[in-house]
Amino acid sequence: KHWIFDFGGVMIEKTFTLKNLWQILESDLKMKFPRDENSYFRKLRRKCGSGIISPREFLEKIVERYYQPKVEQGALPQKKVNIDYYLELWFSLYSQVTSLVPEMEELVIRLHRAGYTVSLMSNTFGVHAKSNELKGFYSLFDNVFLSNEIGIRKPDLEKYKYVVKKLDTKAKKCVFIDDKLANLVPARQLGFIVLR
Secondary structure (H helix, E strand, O other): OOOEOOOOOOOOOOHHHHHHHHHHHHHHHHOOOOOOOOOOHHHHHHHHHHHOOOOHHHHHHHHHOOOOOOOOOOOOOOOOOOHHHHHHHHHHHHHHHHEEEEHHHHHHHHHHHOOOOEEEEEEEOOHHHHHHOOOOHHHHHEEEEEHHHHOOOOOHHHHHHHHHHHOOOHHHHHEEOOOOHHHHHHHHHHHOEOOO
């Protein structure tokens, strides 16, 4: 009855937007982000992707934590970092590289024609969601479940339960497609049919 798609890596090619943004920030501000899983940086990233903090707050906290301006003796204090500039850059970088994979778009259209309910379940950031909305990507789907709006990220089991409840269905009546194995495991445990 229900087909549920992930977005990044499924409906669109992976964009690596955040990786590019971090490289620009590191270069511009001469700062370094830790890459380990338990870092403050990663925790903030998850909070932003869950909508707990906004993209603006995310960038502000990152800059506050990792940006250490070098002040020469007798020099004027460094200017504040222009967060608006980096927010716009983030939006622009993402918007420039995102387009639907034609075969996936066609598949969603064919599933609609065949009478299925087609939904989207994605971990995302507000900046990406805004771009996707403006480009009309979400209009392909009957339902859109975004982590930054509902406050739960995959692979948290609660996200899958939330989607099943909102669709007023049973997990065994759902097919879920994702590019990450870690996101398919909880879906399978609940009874979804899963495709990588």
